[in-house]
């Protein structure tokens with residue numbers, strides 16, 4: 255990915271790039287959402303990155319910067335996916351990695367990844383915002399390199415997702431919807447769209463226009479919507495369970511400069527969208543990843559989605575990160591596989607087939 259967009263990233267031909275083959279993720283047509291809304295809807299499936307989330311796009315650049323700076327060790331705070339990504343890329347770079355996670359709020363899949371890749375994992379008695387504060391202080395006072403999205407290299411890498419969207423569609427969409435947690439990703443997409451809409455050196459602009467950015471926070475963790483930090487953020491969407499986003503101002507700038515919105519979606523709306531994506535579109539994501547789609551449903555139902563628009567929704571992480579959500583109905587009751595005898599007639603009867 256870095257080599258493909260090298261002319262727009264802070265690297266040279268001599269840079270030792272730390273890569274696991276991130277980027278180039280599918281842009282999938284959401285046929286059912288299109289039918290419902292009368293819009294042309296696309297899903298950018300970021301769960302197809304090497305560690306299963308968009309964090310890899312930023313991590314390749316952050317780890318490349320860490321190596322260039324001569325770092326021996328990296329540190330990050332994480333709601334889960336950053337730790338999985340940092341641990342994998344640190345391994346590829348030959349660096350040691352420490353991650354700070356809030357106690358008890360990390361999905362099993364993400365914990366497993368960080369530990370499997372050999373990271374030192376510290377569970378902090380606090381929330382994500384506390385973890386980030388601690389990580390920043392460690393990086394200030396000790397010889398460890400911070401790879402959270404407050405590191406500008408992360409944003410540089412993540413902006414390539416906007417480039418890919420334009421490269422596939424031929425221009426920017428009308429609307430780009432996505433989840434907002436620490437707000438690095440909305441910042442990065444907006445930077446990417448802006449850069450592609452401007453001439454670069456002797457090359458003309460790649461895209462003729464820029465999208466409206468529609469960001470969605472979980473209702474229990476919606477500081478930007480509320481206009482003040484949330485001290486006890488609470489949502490089932492753990493990846494966006496953040497009360498004081500590091501890129502708050504940049505997210506507001508993306509919203510305002512693009513004529514977009516940042517709104518809240520309730521947990522049940524997130525789970526409904528999560529189920530729609532898996533059961534209707536064939537795309538399995540983790541709950542937080544469905545916040546952008548939940549936002550599109552919300553705007554559609556409020557009559558605030560004009561038909562005929564081209565919409566891209568980023569789904570940020572893979573469903574296998576947090577698979578329990580696939581195993582229950584929307585009312586919370588468990589979904590069980592049906593048992594049948596080793597017998598074709600019983601199997602057919604169970605499936606409602608008639609011979």
Ligand SMILES: *Cc1c(COP(=O)(O)O)cnc(C)c1O
Pocket residue numbers: 307309335336403433434435436437438439440493494540542543570571572
């Ligand atoms: C990190 C993350 C987010 C939030 O992205 P920000 O850049 O922090 O706004 C959303 N979904 C998933 C799956 C994530 O891992």
